[in-house]
Amino acid sequence: MVRVRFAPSPTGLVHVGSLRTALYNFLFARHHGGVHILRVEDTDRTRYVEGAVENLLRTMEWVGITFDEGPAHGGDYGPYTQSERTETYRKYADELIKNGKAYPCFCTSERLDEVRKHMQATGQPPMYDRHCRNLTDEEIEVKMEAGIPHVVRLRIPLGETITFNDLVRGDVSFDSKTIDDQVLLKSDGFPTYHLANVIDDYMMKISHVIRGEEWLSSTPKHVLLYRAFGWEDSMPKFAHLPLLLNPDRSKLSKRQGDVAVEDFRDKGYLPDALINFVALLGWNPSATEEIYSMEELIAQFDLAKVNKAGAVFGREKLDWFNAEYIRKKSLDELLILVKPIAKDRGYMVSDEYLKKVIHLMQERSRSIFDFVDFAGYFFKAPTEFEEKSKAKNWTPEAKERIAQLLPQFKALTDWTHESIEGIVRSYAEANTLSAGKLIHPLRLAVSGVGMGPGVFELLEVIGKDEVCSRLEYAIANL
């Protein structure tokens, strides 16, 4: 039975790296008909952010990643929030101490800092000097009696090689002498990630741990913990995903641009586009196809095809995906997305009108904001006119021709792009002009810019009265 978990720490907004981890867990679970679990790892009280869990839930819903068990979903292995499980962790930590697999450590953080500094100064790797590893029972008791704060550390066996198999990277080995006597229980009684993670994965019967590569070097600690508990036989399989990278190939971070899923939503990206893009960062089904729906991703997903090397989060291709998904949407779907934006800009138009605008803008929009922000002329008359186009197209002759065209427009009873085009083309023909001599100045006068949808469609949508009034304005003022 495949049981996987997405285990975020509620410390803020959801990072796109976390999104990819959640996505792969979700795809893997669904592909195998398994269970996808959400577990909240809130053992660091100092970093906890109010509302982060709610935000996470909303974000996951927005992108279409669902869970079968979790704080808001129920399940037989709860609670799914680590701060509600502290008794369990303490119990297991005690068991480890009794078995001699762990020991209490009374060192102050000041002492620890000094030790670290000294080791670095003498060119050694900064590790705990195991000062409390061999305290006698009496010494421990005395310090306990005195109420000296302590942590619990794992007694790492000396001189062992820990090897585990990673589904992405194959066998990976570590020498135990390079591993610190890890803190399992902090002095505030809360567990560290390592302890809570191993206990929960065991108790929740997790079959596969799919997480970012930043965890690879702490995996031997986890393996040792499974051994210390005697749970080695039910140890999950590990799969460490390649990191998402900044353009300079460092770990993807804020500072070099937006990294929160919310930022992408706020910039007009569609969830399906983001998912499609992120899914293909570090994994590829070996096909030439690029566009995949969530259902197709589930059908295709295979951990064996996850790459080893980190992937740069390149926004150009994300933009392409977004444009691609915008083109695939129906007018009604787009209306729902664009309407609030138009409203926000103060453009009060009917749904019918907005749909016409959307239709003309659909294949030129890369973001859902483009429908409104690159097409302001559909909503209000231009007050500024692009200088470049003006210099090129708004010649005195052009102005004269537009003035001659205007009465014909006014007389037109059938205001469709076909009949508008008919008028313009026959005028051009009668005067042996290329149609462009009329089209370009018309566009400028009506829209204020030199680019956009086909002019005749543009004029049709904007409407006869408005077009005529804009032309009159341009003739008088430009």
Added chain:
RNA sequence: GGCCCCUUCGACUAGUGGUUAGGUCACCACCCUUUCACGGUGGUUGCACGGGUUCGAAUCCCGUAGGGGUCACCA
């Protein structure tokens, strides 16, 4: 610095001993065209380097270089 991981066009990647090294984004050119897009056609650019193994290496082995991650009472 120690340990671990990684290395195919600028980016995402296909490729698992024999390919003219393929696709997508971006870029360039041309076509379509009233502009911008869309679409179509074509194109520039890549196996980090050095040794092996082999009749034959992007593919296997070793080394070097480069990049990244990690070394907290954070996850």
